[in-house]
Structures are given as C-alpha cells and as structure tokens.
Amino acid sequence: MSPTRFDGTQTQVVLRRLGAFRPLSGPAAAALDKAIRERILRLGGGQDLISEGDRPDRIRVVLSGWLARYKALEDGRRQIVNFVLPGEICDPYSYLLARMDHSIGTLTPIVYSEIERDRFEELVASDRTLAEAVWCEWLASNSIQREWTLNIGRRVALERVAHLLCEVFERLRSIGQVDGNSCTFPITQMDLADATGLSVVHLNRTLQELRAAGLIVLRERTLTIGDLDALESAGLFTPAYLHYAG
Known part of the structure; x- marks a missing residue:
C-alpha cells in the first residue's frame, strides 16, 4: 500500500496507540474514529507539517508515514529531538501556546488527519478513557524527550544508536507494525546522525560495529534485529520510560 493512500483501516493504528x-x-x-475520518490530508516527504513560530491551532494525527521533531540553528545545523510515528498525535495541547517552539517535518510521505480544537476538546471531555489515554501519550512523549537528552548527553555513540533502534522497534511493536524482529526503517543516515548528535561518518562507523556484532541488519529501508536482548544490553535500554500499560 502506498504510504500516501488512505484505505480506511489506518485509523486503527491511532486507537491501538492510545x-x-x-x-x-x-x-x-x-x-475518535469518526472525527479522524472527517478530514484526511497528505503531505510529501521533506516538508514541514508545522514550523517553528507557527500558531498551533488544531490537532494533527499521523495515520501513516514518519516525521521528525527538530530544532535548527541559523546556519542550518539541525537536531532531531524525537521521531513521530504512525498513530501518534502531534502535541495534542500545543494550541494552548501562542507559537510553536520547534518544527515537525516529514521524513516520508504521510497521511494524517486534522481535528479542530473545539472538536478535540469535545471528544476528550465526553469520555474519561479517551482523556486519560491522550494525556498519557503526551506524558510519554515528554518522557521520551528526557530519555533522548540522556542519550545524547551521557551515552557513548554505540549506546546512543543501539538505544534509539530499540526504542523505535518497541514503539512500532506497540502498534503492531513489526514482523518478527524486523520493522520498517525509512530514515537516512543523515536523519539518524541528526537524532543521535553524531557526524554521518561517526554514525556510519557505529552502524558497522553493530552489524559486525550480528546485532542488526539495515537493508532496503528495513531494520532487522539479530539479537534483541543483546541490542538492548548494548544500548542500556529498558522500555519503562515508554509507559505502556501492562
């Protein structure tokens, strides 16, 4: 299925995520399923869904495709501060702020839904389970942000990359988008370098170390993990900060 085609089943990934x-x-x-279906949009890869300085005035729900939250310096240097994966809500309460303090850009073509603020607030006010699920997703996003700060500030290169690969795999597994020990991994080495605070050369060398150890295979936009326990150990990874129930 093309990542920019809506076939009606993609709302399930949002329900599974929450x-x-x-x-x-x-x-x-x-x-929620009905509200999502009311406004389906598409955006190509390499474009901003929302940019730093924009007024956030609605809720955006990702149905397929990958995005990155990022900050950029005036000279163009970029730091990716998190990935946004299928099923996730882009800052559900950002409309309470006057301006976006970061940008969210597409890494692949995406399909997404827009829900107006009033409609969203009506939804969460009408059902406690939905309100709590949305709040938990937002809190978990903040938890991931703290883990990424630790990743860049204290883990060495191999630990950073291994940890990030484990996290992405677990986040995709929670929405049923893994096949055994394999998952889609459609990001470039430049994106991965910008997410781990490494140069592309250092990132490439680190990936080669993980490959040589038999821990990963990256081929044709697919990540296959040879030994998940060993990769988690290499990355000092424990999934508690993702805050999945059960």
Missing part, C-alpha cells in the same frame, strides 16, 4: 496507554471505551473509540 490503547497501549489506557483501554478506550467502545463509544470513545467510535467517536
């Missing part, structure tokens, strides 16, 4: 934090009631799931 359900990883709190089980949604039947009425809440149905209401």
Whole structure:
C-alpha cells in the first residue's frame, strides 16, 4: 500500500496507540474514529507539517508515514529531538501556546488527519478513557524527550544508536507494525546522525560495529534485529520510560 493512500483501516493504528496507554471505551473509540475520518490530508516527504513560530491551532494525527521533531540553528545545523510515528498525535495541547517552539517535518510521505480544537476538546471531555489515554501519550512523549537528552548527553555513540533502534522497534511493536524482529526503517543516515548528535561518518562507523556484532541488519529501508536482548544490553535500554500499560 502506498504510504500516501488512505484505505480506511489506518485509523486503527491511532486507537491501538492510545490503547497501549489506557483501554478506550467502545463509544470513545467510535467517536475518535469518526472525527479522524472527517478530514484526511497528505503531505510529501521533506516538508514541514508545522514550523517553528507557527500558531498551533488544531490537532494533527499521523495515520501513516514518519516525521521528525527538530530544532535548527541559523546556519542550518539541525537536531532531531524525537521521531513521530504512525498513530501518534502531534502535541495534542500545543494550541494552548501562542507559537510553536520547534518544527515537525516529514521524513516520508504521510497521511494524517486534522481535528479542530473545539472538536478535540469535545471528544476528550465526553469520555474519561479517551482523556486519560491522550494525556498519557503526551506524558510519554515528554518522557521520551528526557530519555533522548540522556542519550545524547551521557551515552557513548554505540549506546546512543543501539538505544534509539530499540526504542523505535518497541514503539512500532506497540502498534503492531513489526514482523518478527524486523520493522520498517525509512530514515537516512543523515536523519539518524541528526537524532543521535553524531557526524554521518561517526554514525556510519557505529552502524558497522553493530552489524559486525550480528546485532542488526539495515537493508532496503528495513531494520532487522539479530539479537534483541543483546541490542538492548548494548544500548542500556529498558522500555519503562515508554509507559505502556501492562
């Protein structure tokens, strides 16, 4: 299936993502599914979904494709501060602020939904399970941000990369988008370098170390993990900070 085609089933990834934090009631799931379907949009790769300085005035829900939150310096140097994966909500309460303090750009073509503020607030006010799931997703996003800060500030290069690969795999597994020990991994080495605070040369050397150890295979936009326990050990990774229920 093309990543820019909406086939009606992609709303399930959102329900599964939120359900990883709190089980949604039947009425809440149905209401959210209906709201998502009301406005489906597409955006190509390499474009900003929303830019630093923009006024955030609605909710954007990712149905397929990958994005990156990033900050950039005036000379063009970029730091990716998190990936936004299918099923995730882009800053559900950012409309409470006057301006965006970072940008969210597409790494691949995406399909997404826009929900107006009033509609969103009506949804979360009408069902406690949905309200708690959205809050938990937002809190988990903040937790991931803290882990990324630790990753860049204290882990060495091999630990940084191994940890990030483990995190992405776990986040995709929570929404049913892994196949055994393999998952889609459509990002470039430049993106991965910008996410780990490494040069492309250093990043490439680190990936070669992980390959040589038999821990990963990266081929044709797919990540295959040879030994998940060993990769987690190499990255000092524990998934508790992702805050999945159960």
